[in-house]
Amino acid sequence: MSEALVVDGVRKSFGQLEVLRGVDLAVEEHEVVCLIGASGSGKSTLLRCVNLLEPIDEGRIVVEGLEITDRGVDVNRVRRRIGIVFQAYNLFPHMSVLANVTLAPRLALRMPHAQAEAEATTLLGRFGLADKRNDYPDRLSGGQQQRVAIVRALAMKPDLMLLDEVTSALDPELVAEVLEVIRELAAAGMTMLIATHEMSFARDIADRVCFLDEGVILEQGPPEQILSEPKEPRTQQFLQRIIEAGRL
Amino acid sequence: MTSAGEGRRGVTVAVLSTVVFFTLLAVAITHAPGWPEVRRTFFNWNQFKSSMPEISRAFLLNVKIFMIAEAFILVLALLLAVVRSLPGPVFFPMRALGIAYADFFRGVPTILVIALLGFGAPALQLSWVPLSTTFWGIVALILVYTAYVSEVYRAGIESVHPSQDAAARSLGLSHWQSLRKVVLPQAVRRVIPPLLNDFIGLQKDTALVGFLGSVEAFKQSQIDAAATFNYTPFVAAAVLFVALTIPLARFTDWLVLRDRRRRQAAGA
Numbered sequence: 001m002s003e004a005l006v007v008d009g010v011r012k013s014f015g016q017l018e019v020l021r022g023v024d025l026a027v028e029e030h031e032v033v034c035l036i037g038a039s040g041s042g043k044s045t046l047l048r049c050v051n052l053l054e055p056i057d058e059g060r061i062v063v064e065g066l067e068i069t070d071r072g073v074d075v076n077r078v079r080r081r082i083g084i085v086f087q088a089y090n091l092f093p094h095m096s097v098l099a100n101v102t103l104a105p106r107l108a109l110r111m112p113h114a115q116a117e118a119e120a121t122t123l124l125g126r127f128g129l130a131d132k133r134n135d136y137p138d139r140l141s142g143g144q145q146q147r148v149a150i151v152r153a154l155a156m157k158p159d160l161m162l163l164d165e166v167t168s169a170l171d172p173e174l175v176a177e178v179l180e181v182i183r184e185l186a187a188a189g190m191t192m193l194i195a196t197h198e199m200s201f202a203r204d205i206a207d208r209v210c211f212l213d214e215g216v217i218l219e220q221g222p223p224e225q226i227l228s229e230p231k232e233p234r235t236q237q238f239l240q241r242i243i244e245a246g247r248l
Numbered sequence: 249m250t251s252a253g254e255g256r257r258g259v260t261v262a263v264l265s266t267v268v269f270f271t272l273l274a275v276a277i278t279h280a281p282g283w284p285e286v287r288r289t290f291f292n293w294n295q296f297k298s299s300m301p302e303i304s305r306a307f308l309l310n311v312k313i314f315m316i317a318e319a320f321i322l323v324l325a326l327l328l329a330v331v332r333s334l335p336g337p338v339f340f341p342m343r344a345l346g347i348a349y350a351d352f353f354r355g356v357p358t359i360l361v362i363a364l365l366g367f368g369a370p371a372l373q374l375s376w377v378p379l380s381t382t383f384w385g386i387v388a389l390i391l392v393y394t395a396y397v398s399e400v401y402r403a404g405i406e407s408v409h410p411s412q413d414a415a416a417r418s419l420g421l422s423h424w425q426s427l428r429k430v431v432l433p434q435a436v437r438r439v440i441p442p443l444l445n446d447f448i449g450l451q452k453d454t455a456l457v458g459f460l461g462s463v464e465a466f467k468q469s470q471i472d473a474a475a476t477f478n479y480t481p482f483v484a485a486a487v488l489f490v491a492l493t494i495p496l497a498r499f500t501d502w503l504v505l506r507d508r509r510r511r512q513a514a515g516a
Contacts, residue, residue: 051418080420090415093511094433103429104419136511156419 003062004029004160004191005050010059012042012049019045021215022059027160027193032186034202034223035195037212038238043195044087046212047162050193051084064159080108083153084162087169089145091137091152097124098133101152109156116155123151127181143174147181154185161185163194167201179205199242203227211235288478295480299472303481306468307488310454313382313464317389317454318447324394326436329401330427346398353395359456362388366460385457393450400442404435437507444500448493455489465489 005027012020019042027033035043048054050061052068052075061069068078092100101120105111111119124130127147137145146166153161163182167175179201186192186205196202202209203223210220211230219232230236277283331339332346353361366384369377378384408431416426458467465488469481 053414053418076417076420076422079418082418084418086411086415088411090411092412092415092430092434094437103416104421107425107429108420108422138511152419 002029002065003027004031004064005193006060006062007046007050008060008062010046010049010061011057012045012054013057019215020049020056023212023215023217025210025217025220027191029191030189031207032190032192032194032205034206034209035193035212036197036199036202036209036226036238041212042215043212044164047084047164047193047195050160050162051082052078053084076108080104080156081159082162083156083158083160085146085149085153085164085166087165089137089142089149089169091145091149093137096134096136097129097140097148100137100148101155104152105155120151120155123154124148127151127184141174142170143177146170146178150178150181150185159191161190161192163192163196165195165197167196167198197242199227199239211238213238290479290483292478292480295476295478296484299469299476299481300484302472303465303468303484304488306463307465307485309382309462309464310451310489311492313386313389313454313457314447314451317386317393317450320390321393321397321450324390325397326401326432328394328398329405330432332398332402333405333427335423350395350398353392354399356392358388358392358453359459361392362456362459364388365391366457381460382457382462385454385460385462389450389453389457393446393453396449397443397446400439400446401435403442404439405431407438408434440500440504444496448496451492451496452489455485 003026005025007023007025010020010023011018019040023042023046025033025046035046037043045054049056050063056069059069060067063078063082066078067073068075092103095103098117098120101124102113102116105116105119106113121130121133124133127150129144129147129151132140132144132148137148140148146169150166166182167178170178175198179198182192182194182201183205194202194206206223208220209223209226210217211226211232211234212218213232213234219226219230219235226235227239230239280286328346328349331342332350334343362385365388366381369384369387370379370381412430412434413426416430417423421429454464455466458464458470461467463471465485466482469485472481473479
């Protein structure tokens with residue numbers, strides 16, 4: 001199997017605060033990797049670095065054999081191959097669902113209008129959003145908005161999807177519909193790097209779970225091993241707190 | 249949410265209190281010792297009727313100045329705001345220039361800019377420089393109001409959460425595509441009411457061009473007042489300015505409402 005993503009010794013600071021302190025991670029094609037860890041452990045920052053939304057200070061990131069952190073790389077071209085979905089959906093509120101989904105294919109891929117709409121309609125239909133295509137985001141539930149955000153990222157036909165705590169802003173009863181979409185993507189073979197607080201979901205979907213702690217990957221392995229029999233005391237403490245909070 | 253009965257009662261109270269308030273105000277003014285004199289010099293109906301046609305004709309010049317200036321201001325101010333929002337050290341000189349421009353033209357009184365340009369530029373006696381005072385008045389208004397309006401646009405741009413730009417960029421859109429399709433449309437919608445505010449200011453400041461000698465509504469009413477020793481022409485000019493402002497205000501309300509309705513409406 002070839003590697004879809006290689007993160008090699010990545011360091012990132014915001015001012016005095018070093019958020020990533022040498023992260024090494026490899027994701028293989030069609031692999032689903034979940035990042036777990038406390039808030040502030042660097043999960044979101046790592047995802048934003050992989051999408052070049054944050055410049056890294058040290059190390060390198062390679063996507064499908066291309067070193068994207070190299071100087072002179074066309075960041076727009078790189079980002080078209082990497083989809084990211086945010087915790088707060090970040091849909092464009094002044095555009096209909098259909099316009100949200102077709103914007104990037106039309107502008108960044110120069111896809112003809114009709115083709116972009118046809119493909120978007122198919123994708124929306126696949127995720128149960130066909131009847132919402134002309135609605136504005138304000139009118140949708142959080143779960144629907146997040147599904148639209150996922151469809152918007154998929155419309156660019158990315159090689160790799162990054163999901164940044166995509167269910168954290170949702171009401172509990174809306175979490176399931178979004179997780180269902182992610183499950184379907186995993187089943188279809190999408191390579192994904194997922195930051196999540198949903199431990200049972202991680203156990204269910206992940207090929208591998210990585211525990212991030214203070215800017216480094218402290219422990220990784222198959223979900224049953226990391227979530228049930230972690231070796232590191234820090235991982236044990238973290239999971240203990242999760243269990244006490246009733247989230248596992 | 250009030251019930252229908254409470255709503256009717258509210259309307260009744262509002263009407264009553266309005267009537268009482270304005271009756272008291274009218275009584276106070278008309279019983280002032282100088283009222284008969286004020287009424288003769290400021291509110292002379294015959295004078296109003298006779299000076300109105302000429303002032304109305306002169307007012308068309310105000311409208312023309314306003315329309316031409318506004319068209320330029322809307323575009324130039326947006327460009328200036330975009331220049332000032334450019335990221336990175338490469339664009340520092342352009343940002344600095346933008347800041348200097350906005351500081352200067354917001355700092356100098358409009359009447360001074362009009363006087364300096366209106367009297368100064370034609371005095372250069374360059375064959376390609378227009379001599380029209382109205383032309384230079386319009387240029388001065390464009391320079392001053394572009395500075396103000398660019399600040400309004402900039403506030404709008406900054407009010408769009410960075411996550412919107414991040415979402416657009418993460419989809420592979422360039423900085424310009426994100427600005428044009430995602431950030432600016434939201435920014436402009438949010439600043440429509442303050443934009444209108446500046447345009448009402450501009451509409452009124454067209455009267456300053458009269459200072460250069462262009463016969464617009466204020467200059468015309470000055471001429472009339474001087475000829476008749478009666479100030480009613482000023483009132484006539486004021487009525488015209490107000491009459492233009494009100495429809496503009498209602499139009500903006502309608503624009504804002506339409507946008508809100510469209511966003512909240514269910515898809516067809």
